[in-house]
Amino acid sequence: MRRSLALITIALFLTGCATQLSQTRQQSPMMQAPDGTSVALISVTTAPESTAEAPEGATATETVKSALQRAFERSPYSVVDRTSTAFEMSFNRVSDASEEPAPWETDGPTNLPPSIDAPLVMSAHVVEWTQTTEGDKTMVKTDVVYTLWTRDGREVDTRRVPMTVRPGDTFAEAPTMVPPRGAWMTDGWKSATKGSRLMKAPKDSAQLFEAAATVSAQAFAFPYGRHEMTYKVELATGDSSLKDGVDMMKAGDWKKAYASFEKALEANPKLAGAHYNMGVIREIQGRTEDAVSHFEKAAELGDEEMYDKRLKAAQMRLDAQQTLELPDEDASEFIPRPGDE
Numbered sequence: 001m002r003r004s005l006a007l008i009t010i011a012l013f014l015t016g017c018a019t020q021l022s023q024t025r026q027q028s029p030m031m032q033a034p035d036g037t038s039v040a041l042i043s044v045t046t047a048p049e050s051t052a053e054a055p056e057g058a059t060a061t062e063t064v065k066s067a068l069q070r071a072f073e074r075s076p077y078s079v080v081d082r083t084s085t086a087f088e089m090s091f092n093r094v095s096d097a098s099e100e101p102a103p104w105e106t107d108g109p110t111n112l113p114p115s116i117d118a119p120l121v122m123s124a125h126v127v128e129w130t131q132t133t134e135g136d137k138t139m140v141k142t143d144v145v146y147t148l149w150t151r152d153g154r155e156v157d158t159r160r161v162p163m164t165v166r167p168g169d170t171f172a173e174a175p176t177m178v179p180p181r182g183a184w185m186t187d188g189w190k191s192a193t194k195g196s197r198l199m200k201a202p203k204d205s206a207q208l209f210e211a212a213a214t215v216s217a218q219a220f221a222f223p224y225g226r227h228e229m230t231y232k233v234e235l236a237t238g239d240s241s242l243k244d245g246v247d248m249m250k251a252g253d254w255k256k257a258y259a260s261f262e263k264a265l266e267a268n269p270k271l272a273g274a275h276y277n278m279g280v281i282r283e284i285q286g287r288t289e290d291a292v293s294h295f296e297k298a299a300e301l302g303d304e305e306m307y308d309k310r311l312k313a314a315q316m317r318l319d320a321q322q323t324l325e326l327p328d329e330d331a332s333e334f335i336p337r338p339g340d341e
Contacts, residue, residue, distance in 0.1 A: 019235045026286030030223035033324045040118035043088040046126035053130035058209045060129040067217035075225040091125035104145040119326040138205035142212045146220040169201040175219035192227040236273030272302030
């Protein structure tokens with residue numbers, strides 16, 4: 001609760017029946033798996049021509065590798081470096097693609113050596129890694145294709161992430177996904193990035209490649225990680241029995257607030273606002289399924305527009321979440337072994 005208190009920013013707009021709360025909400029991974037599920041990073045490839053204009057020391061393969069490992073830190077997935085096996089996936093531009101930047105594809109992993117025993121395998125291919133300077137203006141271009149597969153040959157995700165970055169640019173707008181992700185996923189990435197240490201590109205041009213690689217990898221890894229997302233939501237205040245619970249929400253005491261709304265429902269089972277505010281609490285706590293249940297009840301009992309709005313938003317996130325289907329083996333067998341770094 002103390003951490004919640006530190007994160008809360010309250011903006012009050014007193015109307016007849018609503019108080020607006022600006023709050024940092026927890027978001028669980030869109031692509032869920034058991035904690036500790038291992039992902040074998042089997043290759044990071046690059047063509048000499050793609051890095052010809054990069055300054056000395058800006059090593060694409062090592063920078064991308066490190067960025068991917070960091071990108072999955074706040075997730076149920078553990079990236080294990082298996083690039084020493086010298087196994088590579090082949091990447092190719094989609095031949096009949098008319099759009100630019102065009103998507104890329106891969107045939108996936110085949111004939112994996114026994115040392116690559118994780119349930120998931122990942123590879124990256126650097127399409128472009130260049131730096132240009134005009135006068136005192138520096139511009140970095142990174143273009144990386146990431147692909148994630150199950151060990152038994154099922155594609156999970158393949159995305160190309162081209163980026164053009166200048167010192168001081170806003171990173172929330174920088175990554176482009178090819179093919180694009182859904183609107184909610186794009187907005188979610190922007191919300192999670194704003195206010196974070198990744199918000200702005202460094203002004204020191206020497207740090208641009210590492211920063212761009214970090215953002216590129218995190219944009220790809222976004223559906224697989226846990227995030228704090230800032231959003232604004234109205235609270236129902238139209239009934240006097242809701243006041244205590246709303247005050248507790250404003251103080252960040254979610255447990256007592258929830259109990260207060262439960263008590264209000266005992267007195268009036270048709271109090272739509274109580275269900276709605278309970279849904280907001282569960283949404284803040286990252287319990288999306290419970291939030292949807294409360295919002296549904298609020299929409300059934302009342303006709304406030306905000307009830308339907310929050311229900312649709314929460315249902316969209318719930319529908320986007322899925323449990324990643326792993327190979328038949330127990331995922332716990334693939335926890336990284338000592339010495340596997």
